[in-house]
Amino acid sequence: MTESDRGEPLVLVLFGARGDLARRMLFPSLYRLAAKGRLPDKFAIIGSGRTAPDSDDQFRDDISHAIAEDIDEPDNEILDDLMSRLSFQAASDDDGSDLAEAVRAKATQLGDGARTLVYLSVPPTAMQPLIGMLGRQGLAEEARFIVEKPFGTDLESSRELDQALKAVTDEDHVYRIDHFLGKEAVRTLMALRFANGVIESLWNREHVESVQIDVPEQLGMEGRGSFYEKTGCFRDMVSTHLCQVLGVVAMEPPSGMGARSLRDAKSAVFEAMRPLDPARVVFGQYDGYRDEEDVADDSGVETYVALEAFVDTPRWEGVPFYLRTGKAMPVDRRAVTLTFRDPAPATFSDPPPNRLVLDLTDSPNAAFDLTSMRPGPGLTPQQLTVTTGVADPNLESDAMDAYERLLLDAMRGDQTLFARADEVDRLWQICAPVLDNPPTALSYERCSWGPEPALQLPGPAGWRLADD
Numbered sequence: 001m002t003e004s005d006r007g008e009p010l011v012l013v014l015f016g017a018r019g020d021l022a023r024r025m026l027f028p029s030l031y032r033l034a035a036k037g038r039l040p041d042k043f044a045i046i047g048s049g050r051t052a053p054d055s056d057d058q059f060r061d062d063i064s065h066a067i068a069e070d071i072d073e074p075d076n077e078i079l080d081d082l083m084s085r086l087s088f089q090a091a092s093d094d095d096g097s098d099l100a101e102a103v104r105a106k107a108t109q110l111g112d113g114a115r116t117l118v119y120l121s122v123p124p125t126a127m128q129p130l131i132g133m134l135g136r137q138g139l140a141e142e143a144r145f146i147v148e149k150p151f152g153t154d155l156e157s158s159r160e161l162d163q164a165l166k167a168v169t170d171e172d173h174v175y176r177i178d179h180f181l182g183k184e185a186v187r188t189l190m191a192l193r194f195a196n197g198v199i200e201s202l203w204n205r206e207h208v209e210s211v212q213i214d215v216p217e218q219l220g221m222e223g224r225g226s227f228y229e230k231t232g233c234f235r236d237m238v239s240t241h242l243c244q245v246l247g248v249v250a251m252e253p254p255s256g257m258g259a260r261s262l263r264d265a266k267s268a269v270f271e272a273m274r275p276l277d278p279a280r281v282v283f284g285q286y287d288g289y290r291d292e293e294d295v296a297d298d299s300g301v302e303t304y305v306a307l308e309a310f311v312d313t314p315r316w317e318g319v320p321f322y323l324r325t326g327k328a329m330p331v332d333r334r335a336v337t338l339t340f341r342d343p344a345p346a347t348f349s350d351p352p353p354n355r356l357v358l359d360l361t362d363s364p365n366a367a368f369d370l371t372s373m374r375p376g377p378g379l380t381p382q383q384l385t386v387t388t389g390v391a392d393p394n395l396e397s398d399a400m401d402a403y404e405r406l407l408l409d410a411m412r413g414d415q416t417l418f419a420r421a422d423e424v425d426r427l428w429q430i431c432a433p434v435l436d437n438p439p440t441a442l443s444y445e446r447c448s449w450g451p452e453p454a455l456q457l458p459g460p461a462g463w464r465l466a467d468d
Helices: 020-035 056-070 076-084 097-110 124-136 155-168 184-194 225-250 259-272 393-398 402-412 421-436 452-456
Strands: 010-015 043-048 086-088 115-120 144-148 174-177 208-216 281-286 304-310 320-326 335-340 355-359 365-373 381-389 442-444
Touching: 010 097, 020 056, 020 076, 020 402, 043 097, 056 076, 056 086, 076 086, 115 124, 124 155, 144 155, 144 402, 155 421, 174 402, 174 421, 184 225, 184 355, 208 225, 225 259, 225 304, 225 320, 225 421, 259 421, 281 452
Parallel strands: 010 043, 010 115, 043 086, 115 144, 144 174, 208 320, 281 442
Antiparallel strands: 208 335, 281 304, 304 320, 335 355, 355 365, 365 381
């Protein structure tokens, strides 16, 4: 552990503490940080929301069970210590006085220098009023805010949310969390590109014909029907996760690996992106979605998106970026695929495409689709895929899941892997034409790759994952 890992006393206030994200991701991540000795020596966690459990003990039991469901054989001593620091205080945007009193009492108990970290894991419609309440109660002073995506539902609401934040704090204290940026694989992607001359020299329009960012998911709604009815796949995944990965893939080499240089480089990509063309966007809805809990019988909400985007920089001008994500698809994957141009002059007729596929899983790997010679008579080319791991398996115990990393970074005050206000604003501008004129969601079968127009979007080269 480092000194910064055991640093200043902390009061973590978690809105949405009884929600799905907190149970599945946040509390297990806090347990992992505790198990690795990366939480402050002095800290307290106050869960909050409109509806309180019957008691703190009931709340602790519920969270203990959630952690045990996620982590095999948790250490009881570590778990008990974590739960002893956990309490719940109900609050609403109308009344936060009891919460403010509880936070100040915990900060006093922890001692001088205690900092407040507020995690807003609530729907976009609830976020702005809560921020106003925190400001009125004086809880925003010097606090850090972790804001869960989506950051609003469109450009106007996003700007209103940003104004609400700026009214109570400044940008240096806001951490807009997109867990895709916290994945080990995204950091590995940056290292592969910027630390390897053989790869970086090919990372441009002269050599790259197209780029695919593909995030299919096997799960359907799994109890998230109400959320999807309000949000949809485009807002949930494209305006956040996939575009943020695109920013990392397409950015120019930053001047350094600090927060400002990396975020500046990513922001420059979004400034150069063309607003999306609705004619080059395909929405889909899997068969059976309307039978899901909390879904309207005549719902037109999309559970699938495929689109074409362009980044008009000298490096990428004219190179299409194909983004695809959806529910109820054949596999769970997170992949970035660069398809390279055929060599000129062509020695072989119609060789299979050369591709570099970066699998952004928790154990990232790279696959190279190369052209080789088929054994036997004649000169017939064939495709050969060479796969290599890009992480040291001996260091797997040091790996961190996305929320674990991002929680730790927010505690340390490191904004490197968080979205900045100008990025968010520009992405909503890019997405506005589709939100203003959304395509009709076409039906697709479960465990398929989506509607036929989406399959045809990349042209003859097709989608790399559909070839697997």
